[in-house]
Amino acid sequence: MELPEVEVMRRDLEKDVVGRRIKEAEVRQGPNALRVIRRHNKPGTKGVRKEFTSHLAGRKITKVERKGKYLLLHLDGADVLVVHFGMSGQFLRATKRQPLPPHTHVVITFAQGGDVRFVDPRTFGEMFVTAADDLGTVRELAHIAIDPLEDTFTWASFGEYLSQRAAKMKPLLMDQKVISGLGNIYSDEVLFGAGLRHDRMSDTLSSGEVRRLYRAVQEIVQEAIRYRGTTLPDEAYVDLFGRPGEYQNELKVYGRKGLPCRRCRTPIESVTISGRRSFYCPQCQS
DNA sequence: GTTTAACCCTGCACGC
DNA sequence: TGCGTGCAGGGTTAAA
Numbered sequence: 001m002e003l004p005e006v007e008v009m010r011r012d013l014e015k016d017v018v019g020r021r022i023k024e025a026e027v028r029q030g031p032n033a034l035r036v037i038r039r040h041n042k043p044g045t046k047g048v049r050k051e052f053t054s055h056l057a058g059r060k061i062t063k064v065e066r067k068g069k070y071l072l073l074h075l076d077g078a079d080v081l082v083v084h085f086g087m088s089g090q091f092l093r094a095t096k097r098q099p100l101p102p103h104t105h106v107v108i109t110f111a112q113g114g115d116v117r118f119v120d121p122r123t124f125g126e127m128f129v130t131a132a133d134d135l136g137t138v139r140e141l142a143h144i145a146i147d148p149l150e151d152t153f154t155w156a157s158f159g160e161y162l163s164q165r166a167a168k169m170k171p172l173l174m175d176q177k178v179i180s181g182l183g184n185i186y187s188d189e190v191l192f193g194a195g196l197r198h199d200r201m202s203d204t205l206s207s208g209e210v211r212r213l214y215r216a217v218q219e220i221v222q223e224a225i226r227y228r229g230t231t232l233p234d235e236a237y238v239d240l241f242g243r244p245g246e247y248q249n250e251l252k253v254y255g256r257k258g259l260p261c262r263r264c265r266t267p268i269e270s271v272t273i274s275g276r277r278s279f280y281c282p283q284c285q286s
Numbered sequence: 287g288t289t290t291a292a293c294c295c296t297g298c299a300c301g302c
Numbered sequence: 303t304g305c306g307t308g309c310a311g312g313g314t315t316a317a318a
């Protein structure tokens with residue numbers, strides 16, 4: 001799940017769970033459920049599950065923010081539930097009567113009825129509670145760079161930063177310390193949109209290329225949110241209510257190896273770069 | 287400073 | 303049919 005999917009989830013939660021009071025939270029049995037709340041597993045803690053759930057019971061959700069790919073659910077009483085979906089994590093809204101899907105690790109039940117389930121087969125996802133005052137010191141959040149949707153993300157400052165680095169564009173775009181929210185799918189799409197190859201060095205970009213890149217980041221992220229995210233067959237992202245996104249139909253290069261480029265008909269190629277699959281058009285990107 | 291690889295985990299597509 | 307193998311991916315960390 002990358003920025004657009006997390007943002008769609010944030011908006012769903014804002015509409016549907018902000019203002020609701022949590023009746024109780026349950027961490028399911030099994031080692032994988034404990035993995036999801038692993039950050040609470042500090043030495044000296046008596047019951048890890050209790051340590052987590054006691055922060056949630058009786059609290060009202062007051063606001064939902066996003067920082068990069070992290071969601072911050074603010075609770076009254078000045079605590080914050082921090083959530084990262086990893087690659088297979090998701091929140092699902094349901095009623096008590098609906099059976100829990102496999103790999104449900106946490107269930108948050110509301111006082112007015114209904115619940116939200118955190119489901120995550122591969123358990124790369126994570127959730128933990130921290131005091132709002134301590135958010136600045138949380139290691140996972142401290143390094144998260146500027147969000148491409150923020151007003152302060154400008155092409156001038158972006159270009160200035162790129163010129164000071166000498167790194168390949170693909171891993172650089174995926175680096176959350178540089179710009180937050182892009183993962184493997186959208187970094188490929190952004191590079192195609194900007195006409196840049198995955199292995200172009202950041203300090204060789206002309207100002208025109210920087211501007212094209214800047215525009216591609218904003219346009220693709222915003223368009224993917226409008227289409228409610230990308231749902232690929234193998235990693236089936238769905239929104240809070242279980243509905244898939246539509247942006248997979250708009251993808252220009254990701255997952256399209258061997259298929260004709262939508263712009264020039266040249267077959268899309270793929271390479272592995274720093275351990276990640278990268279798709280690109282050898283004709284349109286340089 | 288930059289890059290690579292390993293690790294965590296499960297589901298799925300393969301090949302035999 | 304059924305099993306083993308390899309791959310995918312986000313983020314962190316150690317090593318090159």
